[in-house]
Amino acid sequence: MAKTLAMFTDTSVCTGCRACQVACKQWNQLSMEKPEWTGTYQNHEHFTEKTWRLVRFKEKRAEDGRLKFLMMSDVCKHCAQAGCLEACPTGAIYRTQFGTVNVNQDVCNGCRNCVSSCPFGVIAFSYETGRVNKCTFCNDRIHNDMPTACAKTCPTQSIQFGEREELVTRAKKRLAELKVQGEKEANLYGVDENGPLGGLNAFFLLLDKPSNYGLPEDPKLPQRNVKTDSAFSIGSALLLGAGLLVAFRERGGNGEGGGEE
Amino acid sequence: MVRAPEWEMYIVWYFFLGGIAGGAFFAAAIADNFGGRRDREIAKVGYFIAFPLALICGALLTLDLGTPSRFLNMLRMFKFWNPMSIGSWGLGAFGVFTVLCAALSLGESEERLALRRNIAKVGSLFGFFLAAYTGVLLSNTAQPIWRDARLMGALFLASGASTGLASIAVISYFRGANLGESWSKLKKADTFAMVVELILLFALVLMLGPAADPLTKGRFALPFWGGLVALGLVIPLALSFVKAGGGKERTAGGTLAIVSVLVLIGGFLLRYVVIMAGQL
Numbered sequence: 001m002a003k004t005l006a007m008f009t010d011t012s013v014c015t016g017c018r019a020c021q022v023a024c025k026q027w028n029q030l031s032m033e034k035p036e037w038t039g040t041y042q043n044h045e046h047f048t049e050k051t052w053r054l055v056r057f058k059e060k061r062a063e064d065g066r067l068k069f070l071m072m073s074d075v076c077k078h079c080a081q082a083g084c085l086e087a088c089p090t091g092a093i094y095r096t097q098f099g100t101v102n103v104n105q106d107v108c109n110g111c112r113n114c115v116s117s118c119p120f121g122v123i124a125f126s127y128e129t130g131r132v133n134k135c136t137f138c139n140d141r142i143h144n145d146m147p148t149a150c151a152k153t154c155p156t157q158s159i160q161f162g163e164r165e166e167l168v169t170r171a172k173k174r175l176a177e178l179k180v181q182g183e184k185e186a187n188l189y190g191v192d193e194n195g196p197l198g199g200l201n202a203f204f205l206l207l208d209k210p211s212n213y214g215l216p217e218d219p220k221l222p223q224r225n226v227k228t229d230s231a232f233s234i235g236s237a238l239l240l241g242a243g244l245l246v247a248f249r250e251r252g253g254n255g256e257g258g259g260e261e
Numbered sequence: 262m263v264r265a266p267e268w269e270m271y272i273v274w275y276f277f278l279g280g281i282a283g284g285a286f287f288a289a290a291i292a293d294n295f296g297g298r299r300d301r302e303i304a305k306v307g308y309f310i311a312f313p314l315a316l317i318c319g320a321l322l323t324l325d326l327g328t329p330s331r332f333l334n335m336l337r338m339f340k341f342w343n344p345m346s347i348g349s350w351g352l353g354a355f356g357v358f359t360v361l362c363a364a365l366s367l368g369e370s371e372e373r374l375a376l377r378r379n380i381a382k383v384g385s386l387f388g389f390f391l392a393a394y395t396g397v398l399l400s401n402t403a404q405p406i407w408r409d410a411r412l413m414g415a416l417f418l419a420s421g422a423s424t425g426l427a428s429i430a431v432i433s434y435f436r437g438a439n440l441g442e443s444w445s446k447l448k449k450a451d452t453f454a455m456v457v458e459l460i461l462l463f464a465l466v467l468m469l470g471p472a473a474d475p476l477t478k479g480r481f482a483l484p485f486w487g488g489l490v491a492l493g494l495v496i497p498l499a500l501s502f503v504k505a506g507g508g509k510e511r512t513a514g515g516t517l518a519i520v521s522v523l524v525l526i527g528g529f530l531l532r533y534v535v536i537m538a539g540q541l
Binding site: 046047083086087088089090091092107108109110111112113115116117118119120121122123124125127130214222223224225226228229230232233235236237239240241243244245247248249250 | 328332416
């Protein structure tokens with residue numbers, strides 16, 4: 001088993017140049033899309049089936065009253081406990097030997113259950129192909145010992161690629177540095193393997209609360225309640241079954257009805 | 262920031278008709294096995310409803326995929342913990358039981374009857390499953406409303422029962438069947454299902470708390486309160502209790518038919534508002 005690969009996106013050094021977004025499009029041959037007006041430099045509003053790396057620009061008013069950008073290059077998180085993978089009924093979504101989550105385009109049948117089950121709204125349906133798309137973690141590149149296109153191209157090393165263990169160490173060190181420099185709100189998102197979703201294989205260093213970047217504070221595996229919900233359903237079935245049985249039961253003679261009386 | 266799966270009318274119709282198919286089938290199975298001679302007519306109607314609806318359900322799901330042949334991809338896995346995966350298998354299995362029971366309802370021989378009853382007993386488990394699993398599927402996604410609705414499966418099952426019984430009543434009425442006391446049994450069963458459904462609906466909304474707002478306020482407030490709650494549950498329940506006095510059999514059947522049409526409208530609106538409000 002190969003070692004788990006990861007991407008560490010350090011938003012503190014992101015300059016919003018969007019080289020990653022372009023590199024992703026180029027390498028993965030994702031065609032052009034109509035731009036959207038989002039009110040900031042960000043384009044698009046959210047991931048699409050053809051935008052797998054997306055630089056988010058969030059405006060924040062600093063203490064001195066000036067506006068500053070929170071910039072973050074967002075991507076599929078390749079969760080250790082992945083909602084999309086759990087949701088997929090065909091087995092099209094699978095985990096690679098590197099721990100990344102991928103969609104087998106030949107098997108996907110377009111049911112969109114994964115779309116409804118991604119806590120981050122990453123995976124997107126394409127009406128052109130009738131299948132879903134998302135970041136592949138440059139599956140072709142990592143199987144040939146190359147880093148992902150976005151990490152390779154990032155001029156400020158905001159996106160770092162490597163073995164997860166090593167990157168986690170690096171991220172923790174970087175966080176400590178930033179704290180010393182006075183970035184009180186800085187935090188690591190998705191590093192903890194015992195944390196939400198078993199840890200994210202694309203994790204982040206944020207300068208503000210996750211919700212200010214549009215990320216859920218405490219993402220949860222959507223399928224964690226299957227047993228509970230099924231139990232409630234079985235209870236409902238027993239109740240209605242019993243009710244209907246009483247309603248239809250033949251009183252008195254009960255000649256041939258045969259039954260539970 | 263979650264993304265809506267864009268499940269539209271195919272899925273609304275599937276959830277609605279699947280509920281009816283499952284409900285009509287298990288109601289039929291219970292009437293067939295535990296009821297009297299006259300209840301067999303109800304049972305047959307139930308089987309004849311479930312069989313074509315199961316086919317239509319399969320067609321709706323297949324159409325929703327855009328490329329129908331890709332439905333076969335569902336059958337390369339059996340993920341028993343995944344509602345959509347076992348849902349596909351369950352619908353297929355349910356379809357087999359409905360074919361058998363509908364076919365065995367064509368003759369009158371005692372052997373066929375006995376065989377049909379036994380097959381229906383097993384098949385009813387799949388009927389319950391079909392009516393409920395769609396709710397469990399929704400409540401195990403990341404979408405607002407759905408993800409917090411622990412009782413969605415239980416509620417859909419109750420709605421499947423009420424709409425299944427209602428469809429049996431409507432069709433029996435228009436066939437002009439002489440059902441005798443089976444009318445009152447049907448009515449009793451449907452009233453019970455409606456009461457359970459209403460209670461589960463309120464429990465679900467209460468458990469959701471503020472998360473229920475897209476459902477109970479805004480553009481879906483009217484179909485929810487006016488359509489589902491008032492027209493689909495409260496009014497039919499009131500009608501059932503007011504007319505409980507009795508009267509002639511035919512009038513009793515007529516009232517039940519009106520009640521049943523309202524219940525069917527309510528059952529459709531339930532699936533509609535839940536699916537649409539979760540994807541706002």
